[in-house]
Amino acid sequence: xxxxxxxxxxxxxxxxxCRNKNSDVDIDRVLSLDLERRRLQGEVDQLxxxxxxxxxxxxxxxxxALKEQAVGLEAELLRVEEELNPLLLNVPNLPxxxxxxxxxxxENVVIRKWGEPRSxxxxxxxxxxxxxxxxxxxxxxxxxxxxxxxxxLKGDLVLLQMALVxxxxxxxxxxxxxxxxxxxxxxxxxxxxxVPVVPxxxxxxxxxxxxxxxxxxxxxxxxxxxxxxxxxxxxxxxxPLHMDETLKETELPRRYVAFTPAFRREAGSxxxxxxxxxxxxxxxxxxMESFALPEHGIGEQNFLVAIQEHVMRALGLPYQVVMTxxxxxxxxxxxxxxxxxWMPGEGKYRETHSADYMTDFQARRLxxxxxxxxxxxQFVHMNxxxxxxxxxxxxxxxxxxxxxxxxxxxxxVLISLxxxxxxxx
Numbered sequence: 350x351x352x353x354x355x356x357x358x359x360x361x362x363x364x365x366x367c368r369n370k371n372s373d374v375d376i377d378r379v380l381s382l383d384l385e386r387r388r389l390q391g392e393v394d395q396l397x398x399x400x401x402x403x404x405x406x407x408x409x410x411x412x413x414a415l416k417e418q419a420v421g422l423e424a425e426l427l428r429v430e431e432e433l434n435p436l437l438l439n440v441p442n443l444p445x446x447x448x449x450x451x452x453x454x455x456e457n458v459v460i461r462k463w464g465e466p467r468s469x470x471x472x473x474x475x476x477x478x479x480x481x482x483x484x485x486x487x488x489x490x491x492x493x494x495x496x497x498x499x500x501x502l503k504g505d506l507v508l509l510q511m512a513l514v515x516x517x518x519x520x521x522x523x524x525x526x527x528x529x530x531x532x533x534x535x536x537x538x539x540x541x542x543x544v545p546v547v548p549x550x551x552x553x554x555x556x557x558x559x560x561x562x563x564x565x566x567x568x569x570x571x572x573x574x575x576x577x578x579x580x581x582x583x584x585x586x587x588x589p590l591h592m593d594e595t596l597k598e599t600e601l602p603r604r605y606v607a608f609t610p611a612f613r614r615e616a617g618s619x620x621x622x623x624x625x626x627x628x629x630x631x632x633x634x635x636x637m638e639s640f641a642l643p644e645h646g647i648g649e650q651n652f653l654v655a656i657q658e659h660v661m662r663a664l665g666l667p668y669q670v671v672m673t674x675x676x677x678x679x680x681x682x683x684x685x686x687x688x689x690x691w692m693p694g695e696g697k698y699r700e701t702h703s704a705d706y707m708t709d710f711q712a713r714r715l716x717x718x719x720x721x722x723x724x725x726x727q728f729v730h731m732n733x734x735x736x737x738x739x740x741x742x743x744x745x746x747x748x749x750x751x752x753x754x755x756x757x758x759x760x761x762v763l764i765s766l767x768x769x770x771x772x773x774x
Contacts, residue, residue: 367441370676371676372680378436386429389422389425396419442682442710445684447684448684451676451677457672464666475694480625483755483757483774499631513743520660522606530656538648543637551572553577563578568613587636593717597720602640604639606637637653641731647706650734653734654686654688661688681705694744700741702737706731712731756773757773
């Protein structure tokens with residue numbers, strides 16, 4: 350939720366953010382309702398004060414009359430709040446100053462690249478051809494069992510996934526490695542390790558709403574009998590870990606990492622990327638979540654992106670870092686970066702990682718605060734970011750490390766974890 354002080358004092362900036370984020374919230378109506386709510390609340394408070402005085406003076410008649418007035422005003426206040434609160438929840442976060450203005454992903458900006466796409470002496474195959482030939486992917490049987498956009502991963506591809514999980518966790522939980530990443534990126538954040546978490550895979554709708562991630566609801570899998578949603582990413586249940594809490598300044602940053610399945614209906618994407626394991630209804634992901642002091646929020650996001658880049662460089666996968674434009678951001682995001690990895694089977698870069706900086710937008714809804722050294726309370730700043738999206742990263746490995754005979758070389762950093770250096774039939 351956006352800070353009401355900003356909404357009142359910088360309404361023009363908020364309206365511009367709504368336009369740039371393709372949001373149709375009526376900010377003038379929000380301001381009008383906010384003003385009316387404050388007026389009514391003031392009158393209710395004054396009446397309650399008068400009622401207290403009447404009670405102390407034992408003036409029963411006056412107390413009864415004031416109570417009747419208060420009931421009417423409270424009903425009017427409730428009506429205003431019932432209209433205002435949903436509108437407030439729909440006001441998007443303000444984009445950062447360095448976020449490019451644009452309508453959609455075609456106007457995102459590449460800010461740096463690493464690695465050169467491999468030149469093949471043969472025609473490279475896509476991951477599906479490679480995976481099927483090696484007996485690693487079976488989408489046909491999965492479709493018969495579960496429907497379209499599900500798959501069976503088998504054999505060495507499962508071992509590759511486990512190796513990736515262990516590799517990434519070894520980075521995120523090791524202070525020395527994190528310190529090296531920070532120094533290499535020229536950052537000034539502490540090397541606090543990430544705490545591994547096994548979070549719930551289901552979330553209550555009211556908590557999903559507080560995370561500002563319930564919508565678009567058509568993307569979510571809902572279980573009506575229990576009124577629970579399956580998470581679309583681990584951050585959905587990592588983010589509420591400190592809801593309704595006030596942390597100590599010395600406890601920040603708090604960093605968490607989880608490896609979980611993720612569930613998305615992919616509504617509206619039918620016909621797109623239906624072949625292979627790029628866009629599935631169920632996939633696995635290692636996700637990072639961070640709670641930081643407000644002044645360290647952007648630095649924390651840059652740190653998460655530095656981790657992502659460290660992993661991709663270690664895997665030897667060419668990539669580019671992309672700053673997403675306003676029209677391609679989620680409503681809670683103030684600053685959103687993607688990493689796109691080179692996919693030889695398609696001959697283009699595809700998104701494999703994202704990093705979202707929400708400022709205090711989510712924390713305000715979750716009531717997650719920090720008590721500063723001077724005794725004041727502030728809302729923390731929150732970040733979430735992909736450490737590894739399994740399906741997409743394994744696509745990149747299969748396609749970039751393929752050989753003419755259809756075998757797949759294992760990236761050097763994963764050989765000891767895999768127990769082999771080549772995947773073959």
